Amino acid sequence: MPIRQFQAQRMHAPRDFQMIRPEPICVEIGAGKGKHALLFSSQHPEHKLIAIERTREKYLAMQKQHALEGQGNLQAVHADAMPWIVHALLPAQVQQFFILYPNPEPHNPAQRWLNMPFFEFLLSRLKVAGTLTLASNIPEYIAEAQQQLIETWKLPFVKEVIPVTSARTHFEIKYLQRGELCQQLIITKPEGYSTRFDDFMPLQGQNAVIETASETNPKDAE
Template identity: 75%
Template sequence: MLIRQFQALRMHAPRQFKPVSSDSICVEIGAGKGKHALLFSSINPEKKLFAIERTREKFDAMSKQHLLEGQKNLETIHADAIPWIVHALYPKQVQQFFILYPNPEPHNPAQRWLNMPFFEFLLSRLAVHGTVTLASNIPEYIEEAEQQLKNVWKLPFEKQKIQSDSARTHFEIKYLERGELCQQLVIRKPEDYQTRFDDFMPLQGKTADLDGTLEHQHEQ
């Protein structure tokens, strides 16, 4: 499967976008109500986690719980993950990406994470020896992702069965209680791995106009 190049310069900045520093971080995409984000940041106080959620209701629930628990190393972001990553993140900045139980897009396979041109950009933001953890309760989703890793992205990975007492997300708890098989791929970036975006710096609130020059993106 041939994947076209991602058009990073066409990404508009999310509303109320704020740039981040170039320090080493972890990122959770589609954090939902924040169960994993809150747990991860609690047991890894030395790691800074940015938890991104697009849905307002889920983001508000995560923010409310974060306010109660008060983890200093957790930053909650209400945005679509793709433009936020393009505008915010630096090359080789992220030690760990978490994509836990994403929408399987049954009617639009091209929108699955490892089928999208954007995945190349995401890999450019991943540090050497950094990992992407992709979890799903759908065996076909995991199998397709394995094939993409072997044939398209050519990345090493470990396939793991998630233990029945795991409780990282509300979805994970529900699926395991039903007795469903939950699996994850832990994808690792080798030292010599290259992408076409390795020198691409964050846009930080800028976008390209139609002739390709950069313009500041103003709030509408």
């Protein structure tokens, strides 16, 4: 399906927004209560992960568990992902994106991630050889995303069946226990891949980059 150009310049920064350090990071979009974020940051201390969650209740649950576990390489962010990413991330800054079991938008297919103009902007923030992992329990969602990768975005990917022993998110555990087929696409940004946003810089990033207070180890704030 044809996709119009994303209007990044029209995105307003989230309330109380602050920039992050201009360093390589991983980003999880729609982190929920943070099960995957906490697990990933524990298993990969060499990577910094920013976990974005829009729903306040889920964000607070993630924040509470983070305070107990205290991973210094995890930053939880309470925001809508699209404006936050536009204003916070620099071109080619992200090593890995994770979008695990997003809302399938059954009544609004244009709002699915690979159908949105925003997906081009997302790709501009990804490093060369960086990856984006998209997981779903809905075969039609994966099939449509796969078709978009081939026809629209022209990106290499690997499709995998998620093993029944996997337990990255609460949704994943529930779906696998019900015997549903869970699959993921691991999308790679190849060398030479370009978008119309490769030179787009957030206004704040042109002036100064400051560390957010939530980067502090939560145990230090107790």
